[in-house]
Amino acid sequence: MNVAIVTGAGSGIGRAIAVQLAAEGYKVLANDFRTEAAEAVAVEIGGLACGGDVSNEVDVAAMVAKAEASFGPVTHLINNAGHVHQGRFTELKVEEFDRMIAVHLRGTFLCTQAVLKGMLARGQGVIVNIASQLGQIGGIELVHYSAAKAGIIGLTKALAREVSAQGVRVNAVAPGPINTPLVRSLSADWQRAKAAELPLGRFGEPEEVAATVAFLCSPAASLFVGQTLGPNSGDVML
Numbered sequence: 072m073n074v075a076i077v078t079g080a081g082s083g084i085g086r087a088i089a090v091q092l093a094a095e096g097y098k099v100l101a102n103d104f105r106t107e108a109a110e111a112v113a114v115e116i117g118g119l120a121c122g123g124d125v126s127n128e129v130d131v132a133a134m135v136a137k138a139e140a141s142f143g144p145v146t147h148l149i150n151n152a153g154h155v156h157q158g159r160f161t162e163l164k165v166e167e168f169d170r171m172i173a174v175h176l177r178g179t180f181l182c183t184q185a186v187l188k189g190m191l192a193r194g195q196g197v198i199v200n201i202a203s204q205l206g207q208i209g210g211i212e213l214v215h216y217s218a219a220k221a222g223i224i225g226l227t228k229a230l231a232r233e234v235s236a237q238g239v240r241v242n243a244v245a246p247g248p249i250n251t252p253l254v255r256s257l258s259a260d261w262q263r264a265k266a267a268e269l270p271l272g273r274f275g276e277p278e279e280v281a282a283t284v285a286f287l288c289s290p291a292a293s294l295f296v297g298q299t300l301g302p303n304s305g306d307v308m309l
């Protein structure tokens with residue numbers, strides 16, 4: 072049986088991933104530090120909800136224990152939880168930088184550590200880390216966010232080298248601008264300018280990212296190891 076944990080599943084891309092995987096028959100635990108949002112998604116998909124902050128070790132251990140107690144061993148982990156914040160580099164506060172790294176990079180590290188030993192013992196598992204194209208090209212007023220996302224891409228590649236021969240596939244997804252509350256929180260000027268320069272001419276929808284994640288989760292992606300796939304409207308071409 073496929074058992075997936077999706078972090079930050081209470082909104083946007085994470086919610087769409089949870090919906091897609093549940094539709095494919097996965098048992099899904101929807102995590103979010105906004106507990107009510109996680110619960111609403113869990114009800115919608117017939118899954119399990121778990122409040123908790125991915126940057127907190129105790130919360131992460133409780134989340135994995137809850138999934139395993141209800142569903143059995145976790146076979147798929149989607150590290151998706153995240154937030155964005157804009158600020159000129161010279162004005163960034165240390166706390167803003169630390170929080171960005173904590174949620175994205177430390178969160179990915181903690182959640183992955185919490186499931187990886189079990190996956191290795193069973194000789195199978197899939198981990199998908201949601202990065203961002205800004206981790207590939209950088210973004211003005213987004214140094215901390217870009218650094219955190221580049222860190223996730225590096226973590227993905229290094230871990231994939233370390234564990235793929237033991238049956239655990241680790242990959243990343245680096246979306247372009249996707250129509251979610253996160254992007255809608257960025258300045259209107261940024262959104263207008265960004266939409267105008269996209270080859271596809273539009274932002275993506277969360278379901279279009281979920282389709283990429285579902286592919287990486289599936290046996291059809293058996294040769295994908297340490298890759299960073301880019302559902303990004305053509306904004307970044309590698």
Ligand SMILES: NC(=O)c1ccc[n+]([C@@H]2O[C@H](COP(=O)([O-])OP(=O)(O)OC[C@H]3O[C@@H](n4cnc5c(N)ncnc54)[C@H](O)[C@@H]3O)[C@@H](O)[C@H]2O)c1
Nearest residue numbers: 079081082083084103104124125152153203248249251253
């Ligand atoms: N929307 C985009 O354009 C875009 C582009 C590239 C990458 N991403 C990445 O995709 C992921 C999802 O973003 P989204 O656009 O769906 O945003 P969103 O704001 O719609 O959803 C993010 C969810 O994560 C939750 N969350 C935040 N911090 C958390 C924490 N510490 N612990 C647990 N849950 C937490 C929030 O409560 C929220 O429900 C993020 O990692 C984001 O950086 C988004």
